[in-house]
Structure formats: C-alpha cells, structure tokens
Amino acid sequence: MSGPDRGNVVINLFECKGCGLCVDSCPPKCLELLPELSASGVHPAQYLGKACTGCGICFYCCPEPGAITVYRLTPPPKSVPPGELHAAAL
Amino acid sequence: MAIDSKTSAKALEILAAGYQVSHSKSPAFYDTYERKGDCKHQTHYCPGCGHGVAHKLIAEALADLGLQDKTIFVSPVGCSVFAYYYFDVGNVQLAHGRAPAGATGIKRTCPEAIVISYQGDGDLAAIGTAEIIHAANRGEKITVFFVNNAVYGMTGGQMAPTTMLGQKTTTSPWGRRASNEGFPLHMAELIATLEAPVYVERVALSDNKNIMKARKAVRRALEVQRDGIGFSFVEILSPCPTIWAKDPVQARKWVAEKMIPEYPLAVFKDKAHEAIENRAIPQRSVQDVLEIRAKDDVPLTELPKHSHHAEDLRIKVAGFGGQGVLLLGQLLTEMGMREGLEVSWLPSYGPEMRSGSANCHVCLSQRRIGTPLVTRPDVLIAMNEPSLRKFAAQVAPGGLILYNQEHLPQDLHLPHARVLCIPASEIADKLGSSKAANMVLLGALLEATHCLLPATAEGVLTTKIKKADMLTWNCAALRAGREFMDNLTPDGTITRAH
Numbered sequence: 089m090s091g092p093d094r095g096n097v098v099i100n101l102f103e104c105k106g107c108g109l110c111v112d113s114c115p116p117k118c119l120e121l122l123p124e125l126s127a128s129g130v131h132p133a134q135y136l137g138k139a140c141t142g143c144g145i146c147f148y149c150c151p152e153p154g155a156i157t158v159y160r161l162t163p164p165p166k167s168v169p170p171g172e173l174h175a176a177a178l
Numbered sequence: 179m180a181i182d183s184k185t186s187a188k189a190l191e192i193l194a195a196g197y198q199v200s201h202s203k204s205p206a207f208y209d210t211y212e213r214k215g216d217c218k219h220q221t222h223y224c225p226g227c228g229h230g231v232a233h234k235l236i237a238e239a240l241a242d243l244g245l246q247d248k249t250i251f252v253s254p255v256g257c258s259v260f261a262y263y264y265f266d267v268g269n270v271q272l273a274h275g276r277a278p279a280g281a282t283g284i285k286r287t288c289p290e291a292i293v294i295s296y297q298g299d300g301d302l303a304a305i306g307t308a309e310i311i312h313a314a315n316r317g318e319k320i321t322v323f324f325v326n327n328a329v330y331g332m333t334g335g336q337m338a339p340t341t342m343l344g345q346k347t348t349t350s351p352w353g354r355r356a357s358n359e360g361f362p363l364h365m366a367e368l369i370a371t372l373e374a375p376v377y378v379e380r381v382a383l384s385d386n387k388n389i390m391k392a393r394k395a396v397r398r399a400l401e402v403q404r405d406g407i408g409f410s411f412v413e414i415l416s417p418c419p420t421i422w423a424k425d426p427v428q429a430r431k432w433v434a435e436k437m438i439p440e441y442p443l444a445v446f447k448d449k450a451h452e453a454i455e456n457r458a459i460p461q462r463s464v465q466d467v468l469e470i471r472a473k474d475d476v477p478l479t480e481l482p483k484h485s486h487h488a489e490d491l492r493i494k495v496a497g498f499g500g501q502g503v504l505l506l507g508q509l510l511t512e513m514g515m516r517e518g519l520e521v522s523w524l525p526s527y528g529p530e531m532r533s534g535s536a537n538c539h540v541c542l543s544q545r546r547i548g549t550p551l552v553t554r555p556d557v558l559i560a561m562n563e564p565s566l567r568k569f570a571a572q573v574a575p576g577g578l579i580l581y582n583q584e585h586l587p588q589d590l591h592l593p594h595a596r597v598l599c600i601p602a603s604e605i606a607d608k609l610g611s612s613k614a615a616n617m618v619l620l621g622a623l624l625e626a627t628h629c630l631l632p633a634t635a636e637g638v639l640t641t642k643i644k645k646a647d648m649l650t651w652n653c654a655a656l657r658a659g660r661e662f663m664d665n666l667t668p669d670g671t672i673t674r675a676h
C-alpha cells in the first residue's frame with residue numbers, strides 16, 4: 089500500500105440499526121457487521137480499518153441521518169459553492 | 179448529537195490524521211429527536227426503511243440549496259407521520275391524504291416559503307387521490323415527494339393502489355388481481371398527463387446508482403420550487419423490509435427486480451425551463467369590482483374610508499329563507515369593501531334553505547381574514563325566533579343581539595349579550611313590504627354600532643337596486659331602522675310611569 093487510504097469512515101454505534109445496507113453497498117467491501125450486539129440490540133456496522141476510498145456510497149445508502157460519517161484525506165477536488173456541505177459522491 | 183465516546187474519540191483521531199469530513203448528518207436534521215421514549219438518537223423507522231434514505235436526500239438538498247430556514251414540511255399520515263421529529267424546518271402534520279391541500283394553503287399564504295408535501299402511497303394514491311390531482315392540476319408551486327412502497331406500511335401491510343398484480347398483502351392474500359382489485363396506479367405518469375405540473379420524475383432507492391439519481395431529482399424538484407416555476411413531483415420507489423418480510427438487502431433488490439419493471443424510472447415531464455406565463459391575478463379597484471360607475475349627474479368620488487374603532491367584527495345573520503338573510507350579509511360585505519375593509523361572506527346553504535332557516539357569516543376586518551367561519555359572533559341578527567334560540571348562546575360575551583320582535587321570548591335569558599328587540603317586519607310592513615325587514619335591521623345595526631357608514635349603505639343600495647320605487651322603500655326602511663334605534667330608551671334611563 090502506498091500511503092494512507094483516501095477515505096475513512098466512522099459508524100455511530102448509537103444510531104446504527106444494523107440493517108447491513110452499507111456493508112452490501114461498499115465497493116471495496118471495507119465494512120462489516122460486528123458480531124457483538126450494540127446497546128440497541130443489533131449487530132452494528134463497523135469499518136474494517138482499511139481500503140475506504142471516501143466515495144460516500146455507504147452514507148447515501150444508510151437510512152439513518154447520522155449513523156455514518158465519511159472522511160476524505162484531501163478536500164473534495166471540485167470547488168464547492170458556499171453553503172454546500174456535502175460534495176456529490178459520484 | 180448523541181454519540182458514544184468511542185465513536186467521538188475515533189472521529190478526533192481521523193481528523194488529527196489530516197482527514198476532512200465529506201459526508202455527515204445534514205444540518206437540516208435536528209441534533210436529537212424530541213420524540214417519545216428514550217430513542218432520541220435514532221429515527222423510528224425500521225432498519226433498512228426507504229423513508230430514512232428519502233429523508234436524508236431531502237435534508238441534504240435543503241441545506242445545500244440554503245432553503246432550510248424557509249421550508250415548511252408537511253408530514254402525512256403513514257409511517258412518515260413523525261417526519262417533524264427529524265427535520266429542523268417549519269413542520270405541519272395533516273390528516274390522511276390532505277397534505278397537498280394544506281400545502282396549497284401554506285404556499286399561497288407564504289409564497290416565499292418552500293413547501294414540501296411528503297406522502298406515502300396509501301396517503302397520496304388512495305385516500306388523498308383528489309387532493310394530489312387537483313393540487314397538481316392547479317399547478318401549485320409546491321414540491322411533492324411521493325414514497326411508493328407498494329403497501330400501507332404503518333397499518334400493517336394492507337393493499338395500496340400501487341400494490342402490484344400478484345403481490346400478496348393482508349387485504350389481497352391471494353395476490354392482487356386486476357379483475358377484483360384493479361390495476362396498479364402509476365401516479366407519476368398520471369400527474370404528468372396534466373397540463374400544469376412542470377417537473378415529474380420517478381426514481382428508486384434500489385442501489386447506489388439509483389439513489390444518486392434520486393438525489394439529483396430531489397434537488398431538481400426543490401430548485402423548480404425555489405425558482406417559482408411550478409408544481410414538482412418526485413415518486414420514490416422505496417423498500418419496506420418489514421411488511422415485505424425481507425431483510426433490508428433483499429428488500430432493496432426487490433425494488434430493482436419487481437418494482438422498477440412495473441414502475442419505470444423516467445423523467446416524465448420537465449418543462450422547468452419553458453417560459454411560464456404570468457399567472458398573477460390582475461389587480462382591480464374596488465370601484466371596478468363593485469361596478470360603481472360615474473353617473474351623468476354624479477361624478478365618481480373617493481369612497482369614504484372606514485373609521486370604526488373595532489379591529490374586526492364577526493356577524494351572523496339568521497332567519498327564514500326568503501327574509502333576505504343572505505342579501506343582508508352581502509350588503510354588509512359590500513359596504514365593508516367600499517370602506518376599504520377586508521371582508522368575507524359565507525352563506526350556510528342547506529336543504530332547509532327553501533322554507534326553513536338560513537344563515538350567513540360575515541367578517542369585517544382591518545386585517546386579513548383567517549377564516550370566514552363565524553363561530554363566536556360579535557353580532558347576531560336573528561330574524562326569527564328559531565334562529566335566536568339556535569345561535570344566541572354562540573354570541574361572544576358582551577356581544578350584540580338584534581332580534582326581529584318587540585320582546586324576547588319570556589323563557590329566554592341572555593345576560594351575556596346586549597339584546598335589542600326591533601319589530602323590523604312590522605315596521606317594514608307599514609312602509610310597504612315586510613320584505614324590507616332586513617333593511618330595518620341593517621339601519622338598526624348601523625345606528626347601534628356605527629360599524630359602517632349609513633351613506634355607504636345608501637350607496638350600495640343605489641348601485642344594486644335599479645327600480646326607483648324599490649330603492650325608495652328600501653332606503654326608507656333603512657332610515658326607519660336607524661330612527662327606531664334613536665328613539666329607543668337606553669338601558670338605565672329613568673322613565674316616568676304612565
């Protein structure tokens with residue numbers, strides 16, 4: 089691997105409902121459902137720790153507003169108009 | 179935001195390593211959801227429910243387009259009834275299927291607001307079919323997000339108009355059959371056949387690519403409204419894993435495999451960039467509307483402006499059909515219009531109109547009138563005894579009752595209001611026709627309250643009544659009513675015993 093991954097992702101264990109849609113959608117398959125149960129009694133999603141590209145697909149597939157936060161190593165390349173908080177994922 | 183300590187520690191670590199947030203919870207959502215119970219950090223939707231994804235697309239678009247602060251979100255009845263717990267915007271929740279009707283009212287009274295009607299398929303395509311068709315056909319400048327999951331989710335999976343042929347639901351246990359339940363309704367196509375809508379698209383939350391197309395469609399629909407262009411409608415095919423009895427991943431696949439073939443994804447209409455003719459209502463003067471014209475001998479003068487102290491006056495007129503109840507109400511509103519007031523007139527028609535009782539509601543106000551309904555009148559004009567008995571109790575404390583008789587019925591005590599008894603029918607009869615009793619009462623009302631000017635009343639009568647003799651005795655009746663009031667012994671005056 090050359091250098092750190094372009095992306096990173098954090099799942100809020102409080103909010104995740106364990107539906108698995110993010111796991112199914114992630115192109116590099118870098119998410120999994122934890123074997124342990126969360127406080128809400130579900131197997132929450134978790135980042136496997138490498139290969140995230142920061143594409144944002146998991147974010148849009150996830151039905152919970154704040155369960156997933158995606159990070160990118162460099163700011164999105166396209167110039168973002170003021171007020172635009174989320175760059176297009178694709 | 180509710181977050182566990184592990185999660186926040188991870189986030190800090192990532193930021194410290196030089197990453198930036200690229201996708202996170204939209205600021206158009208509340209931080210925590212003030213809903214019942216202690217699940218304030220999660221939505222109430224089932225795992226994998228499409229409503230959540232649809233909410234996220236809408237919230238993101240509202241924040242990105244800078245529309246959050248002027249958005250009014252109308253929630254429906256259905257699983258998304260609680261959308262107001264999540265969207266940090268103006269929120270209204272309406273009766274089943276009525277969201278487009280409410281949204282119409284909101285948009286028309288607040289044209290600068292971004293008004294969203296968010297509805298399920300039971301809400302929009304079953305009980306609310308009339309509302310959506312007519313809102314679309316009127317070209318209301320609202321945005322409708324129509325979440326089609328082919329069932330009634332909230333109530334446990336009954337058949338919806340959008341349920342597909344062969345699809346089993348609790349009310350189509352052997353699968354929907356065209357012969358018995360009809361064919362699935364294609365709402366987007368239906369709406370697109372109407373002239374007025376400017377943007378109609380169907381999208382699906384079936385996979386990444388289609389979710390991104392849905393994201394675009396949601397933005398486009400909101401931009402159409404932001405730019406004041408017209409009615410926009412996005413149908414969103416959406417998974418309901420719970421009712422479909424599928425796991426979330428399978429449910430999403432089912433949208434792709436079963437729903438999309440029946441409900442093709444397409445832009446059915448996009449005339450957003452076509453010129454829209456100006457639909458502003460032409461402004462006409464009150465004189466023009468009321469057909470007040472200059473006569474040979476009388477030039478058109480400025481109408482006298484209203485000078486009454488009351489901010490608004492709610493009047494109910496009631497009596498037998500044929501007593502001129504509705505006409506009296508109309509005269510009052512026309513007088514108000516001439517004096518520059520906001521007015522409304524609401525007749526109450528009923529089968530009893532012909533020979534029984536009739537009534538109408540009149541509002542005269544210095545401000546815009548919220549509702550034409552008068553449930554607590556300041557003034558009741560009761561032209562007969564049944565009307566007095568029916569409506570007297572409604573009169574606001576300290577209000578006024580004008581009763582068309584010399585005395586109140588003996589058993590009736592109305593301490594809450596000022597009661598004036600005027601034998602208007604008798605007075606009018608002596609003048610030539612008992613039909614002018616309404617004019618006598620109008621005269622009495624003007625004299626008792628000074629709510630409008632007698633000169634205005636005469637002006638209205640002069641424009642309305644073409645026959646000279648009829649005009650004469652109506653004006654005479656008006657004057658007789660005023661004179662009767664002038665001669666009435668005020669309460670508390672000591673009179674000499676006869």
Ligand SMILES: Cc1ncc(C[n+]2csc(CCOP(=O)(O)OP(=O)(O)O)c2C)c(N)n1
Pocket residue numbers: 255256257258274297298299300301302305325327329330331332333338
């Ligand atoms: C006047 C009225 N009739 C019926 C109901 C019962 N009811 C509640 S939700 C619902 C159907 C909702 O289905 P849909 O609009 O498809 O939304 P979903 O729950 O699938 O998101 C019905 C029939 C009601 N609340 N009010």
Ligand code: SF4
Pocket residue numbers: 095096097113114115116117118119139140141142143144145146147158
């Ligand atoms: S951002 Fe893309 S690569 Fe990273 S976890 Fe999400 S879906 Fe996978």
Ligand code: SF4
Pocket residue numbers: 099103104105106107108109110111132133149150151152155156226
């Ligand atoms: S899609 Fe969201 S709710 Fe579902 S498992 Fe992934 S993070 Fe959890």
Ligand code: SF4
Pocket residue numbers: 222223224226227228229257327331332417418419420421
């Ligand atoms: S019943 Fe269906 S529509 Fe309702 S919340 Fe659950 S998954 Fe969503």
